Amino acid sequence: xxxxxxxxxxxxxxxxxxxxxxxxxxxxxxxxxxxxxxxxxxxxxxxxxxxxxxxxxxxxxxxxxxxxxxxxxxxxxxxxxxxxxxxxxxxxxxxxxxxxxxxxxxxxxxxxxxxxxxxxxxxxxxxxxxxxxxxxxxxxxxxxxxxxxxxxxxxxxxxxxxxxxxxxxxxxxxxxxxxxxxxxxxxxxxxxxxxxxxxxxxxxxxxxxxxxxxxxxxxxxxxxxxxxxxxxxxxxxxxxxxxxxxxxxxxxxxxxxxxxxxxxxxxxxxxxxxxxxxxxxxxxxxxxxxxxxxxxxxxxxxxxxxxxxxxxxxxxxxxxxxxxxxxxxxxxxxxxxxxxxxxxxxxxxxxxxxxxxxxxxxxxxxxxxxxxxxxxxxxxxxxxxxxxxxxxxxxxxxxxxxxxxxxxxxxxxxxxxxxxxxxxxxxxxxxxxxxxxxxxxxxxxxxxxxxxxxxxxxxxxxxxxxxxxxxxxxxxxxxxxxxxxxxxxxxx
Numbered sequence: 001x002x003x004x005x006x007x008x009x010x011x012x013x014x015x016x017x018x019x020x021x022x023x024x025x026x027x028x029x030x031x032x033x034x035x036x037x038x039x040x041x042x043x044x045x046x047x048x049x050x051x052x053x054x055x056x057x058x059x060x061x062x063x064x065x066x067x068x069x070x071x072x073x074x075x076x077x078x079x080x081x082x083x084x085x086x087x088x089x090x091x092x093x094x095x096x097x098x099x100x101x102x103x104x105x106x107x108x109x110x111x112x113x114x115x116x117x118x119x120x121x122x123x124x125x126x127x128x129x130x131x132x133x134x135x136x137x138x139x140x141x142x143x144x145x146x147x148x149x150x151x152x153x154x155x156x157x158x159x160x161x162x163x164x165x166x167x168x169x170x171x172x173x174x175x176x177x178x179x180x181x182x183x184x185x186x187x188x189x190x191x192x193x194x195x196x197x198x199x200x201x202x203x204x205x206x207x208x209x210x211x212x213x214x215x216x217x218x219x220x221x222x223x224x225x226x227x228x229x230x231x232x233x234x235x236x237x238x239x240x241x242x243x244x245x246x247x248x249x250x251x252x253x254x255x256x257x258x259x260x261x262x263x264x265x266x267x268x269x270x271x272x273x274x275x276x277x278x279x280x281x282x283x284x285x286x287x288x289x290x291x292x293x294x295x296x297x298x299x300x301x302x303x304x305x306x307x308x309x310x311x312x313x314x315x316x317x318x319x320x321x322x323x324x325x326x327x328x329x330x331x332x333x334x335x336x337x338x339x340x341x342x343x344x345x346x347x348x349x350x351x352x353x354x355x356x357x358x359x360x361x362x363x364x365x366x367x368x369x370x371x372x373x374x375x376x377x378x379x380x381x382x383x384x385x386x387x388x389x390x391x392x393x394x395x396x397x398x399x400x401x402x403x404x405x406x407x408x409x410x411x412x413x414x415x416x417x418x419x420x421x422x423x424x425x426x427x428x429x430x431x432x433x434x435x436x437x438x439x440x441x442x443x444x445x446x447x448x449x450x451x452x453x454x455x456x457x458x459x460x461x462x463x464x465x466x467x468x469x470x471x472x473x474x475x476x477x478x479x480x481x482x483x484x485x486x487x488x489x490x491x492x
Contacts, residue, residue, distance in 0.1 A: 004226060005263075006219055006236040007270050013218045016275045017226065023278045024373075025339050027226075028403055029218035036061075036105040036115055038124065038215040040199055043117070044208035045099040050092045056114070057103055060209030063114040067103065069094070071118035073133050100208050102199075123192055123199075124215065126225050127177035127185060130192035134170035142175045152177070159186050169196065175377060175394070191224070191252050223249045227256035235261045237269040282340045282400055289333055293326040297337065299401060303346035306334055310352060320355060327351045327363045335370035344376075344395030353387050364389070410483040417484050420450045424459045427451070427487055428466055435470040440491035444475045447487035452478040 002019040010031065017025040041059035048055045056064040069091040095101065107116035123130045137156045139149040152173055159182060160171065171192075177185065199213045206212070216224060219241055227234060234256065236242050242262040249257020263269050270276055281287065287295040289311070296307040308330040310322055334349060349367075354360050360383055367389065371378050377394040384390060407413030418426075431443050445455070455463050455476055467474045479486075 001230050001232050003232050004222055004234045005269050005272065005275070006222060006234065006241070007268070008219060008236060008238040008241045014270065015218060015222055015226070016270065016273070016278075018273050021273060022336070023273060023275055023340060024336060025226075026275075026279065026282065026342075026400060027218055027222075028400070034217070035108045037108055039105045039211060040121060040123075040213035041103055041105070042203055042206055042208050042210045042212055043101050043103045045095050045097050045101060048092050048095060048097060050090065053088075053091050055091060055095050057101065057117055058209060059103060059115075059117070060211070061109070061115060063109060063112075065103070065105070065109075065115040065117045066113070067095075067101075067117045067119070071106065071116070071120065073119045073121075102203050102212070121199075122172075123195055123213070124174075125188040125192045127174055127180050128188045128192060129172040129174060130196060131170040131172065132168070132196050135168075136170045138170070138172040140173055140175045140177075143173065143178050148178070155182065156185065159189060169193070176375075194252060219245055220248055223253045223256040223260075227253070227259060231256070231259055233261055234259045235263040235269065237263045278340070279400075279404075282337070283405060287333060287337060289326065289329050291326055291329050293330065295330060295333060295337070297341070297343075299341075299343065299399065303348060304343045306337075306347065306349045308334075308349070308351050320359070323352045323354055324356075324359045324363070327354065327359075328366055331363055331367040332370045335367065335373065338371075338393055339374055339376075341400045342397060343399055344393050347391050347393060349389040349391070351387070351389065410485070420448075420454045420484065421459070423447065423451045423485055423487060424454050424462075427455070427489070428459075428462060430489055431466060431474065432470065434489060434491070435472065438491055440472065442473045442475060442492040443470075444477060444490040444492055445487060446477045446479050446482070446490060448482045448484050449478040449480060450484060451487065452476045 002017055002024065005016045005018065007014040007016075012031065013029045015025075015027040016023050043057040043059040043065065046056045046058045046064050053069040055067045057067050059065050069088050072088070072091070072094055101119055102121065103117040103119055104121050105115045106118045109115045121132055123132070137153050137160070139152055143149055143152065156171060156173065171189070195213065202210065202212045219236065222234060223245060236245065239262055242260065245260055246257060249260060265272075285296060285298065287297065289295070293311045294309050296309065298305045298307075308327060310326050330351065337343070338347070351363060354363065364380075364382060368380055371380065371391075374393070376396055379392050381390040408415075411417050427445055427447065431445070434443070445452070447455075463474060
């Protein structure tokens with residue numbers, strides 16, 4: 001059983017999933033970073049451009065949005081055949097200035113370019129994508145075998161037919177629908193049909209430029225996606241949002257809405273389980289284990305590596321037991337950190353080497369058991385010849401570090417900078433290089449205080465020797481704003 005805490009502010013919503021008193025998942029959404037992709041608008045055709053086979057549509061945004069002929073619903077079907085290719089009907093024969101169109105954003109506006117639109121509407125649910133203008137049922141290609149896809153298609157056709165006497169619209173099963181029950185799929189069908197009915201009703205009554213549908217915000221997605229039978233309570237610290245969620249939940253997710261509570265405590269809601277400290281720890285490279293061991297987590301462009309170390313753990317009878325117990329504890333800690341940090345892609349885990357085969361198998365079994373709690377798709381390959389565990393975790397959203405942090409401007413994300421001595425030697429080489437090309441009266445070195453200090457103290461002999469060799473004085477100037485690797489050589 002678990003609890004969900006929602007900390008809401010106008011600029012940012014944060015959600016923590018708590019199980020056994022510990023944070024298991026963190027979700028963060030910032031108001032300024034919510035894109036427009038997926039939004040459905042009632043637009044008005046402002047201008048048709050036959051030469052570009054496009055049209056500019058006014059949807060009430062700062063700039064007119066862009067609709068290409070290929071993104072018109074049915075553009076690929078209602079054309080004239082030319083050889084093996086179907087040429088779409090020209091845009092000027094399909095839309096006209098002043099026409100009202102229901103459109104969906106498929107690409108956010110960038111720089112001076114307006115948003116890109118489509119008239120082919122799709123609405124995403126928890127496990128399904130609803131295509132109101134189509135009738136077919138599609139299955140994600142990432143789902144298992146062809147046989148499994150056919151079974152899912154047959155189940156969906158049955159559910160769609162029983163959900164409505166006159167079924168309209170098609171569905172695409174997303175990868176996370178692979179193991180969904182009939183009840184979960186039926187709930188999603190009902191939710192999506194209800195959402196589409198609301199969009200259509202608004203489209204008939206609102207003026208052009210109206211936003212008809214926006215993808216759910218994080219607080220609403222808690223009710224639709226995160227809450228389940230194992231959820232005990234959903235506490236939110238904003239009365240305004242509590243009322244809005246109650247209304248949303250009553251219409252779309254009644255079972256989740258029943259668990260909603262308004263948190264009225266004086267302490268900030270995220271102080272209840274030390275969540276602020278947990279966020280700080282989830283951004284650190286080192287994770288301490290209760291036994292005295294620790295993990296080192298390094299996130300790179302290609303993959304994430306996790307190294308397990310015994311540290312100061314001496315609680316077992318012999319060294320083999322120490323290693324085994326540290327690895328067992330690490331298995332649970334790693335599974336939790338993957339969820340907490342939302343690490344995706346290829347992950348390599350370097351457990352401490354175990355000499356006994358049964359220890360290896362026990363650790364792997366415990367690791368798989370802990371990973372089974374994850375709602376994101378995971379595959380574990382077992383131990384390689386080098387004793388590493390290779391696994392993949394589906395990327396669903398930005399990792400916590402990428403969302404909250406940026407690369408250090410001093411080290412450009414390398415995690416280290418040159419020593420002051422290395423920078424001193426770079427400076428001495430640069431002065432020698434410039435002395436061969438130029439003939440100034442004096443060379444002035446502008447660098448960070450630590451580098452200047454070293455040139456005046458430990459490296460003063462080398463500096464004096466260089467000055468004597470080139471026959472020019474070298475002066476030094478400390479610049480507090482410079483980082484340790486920066487320097488300038490000024491010719492005076």
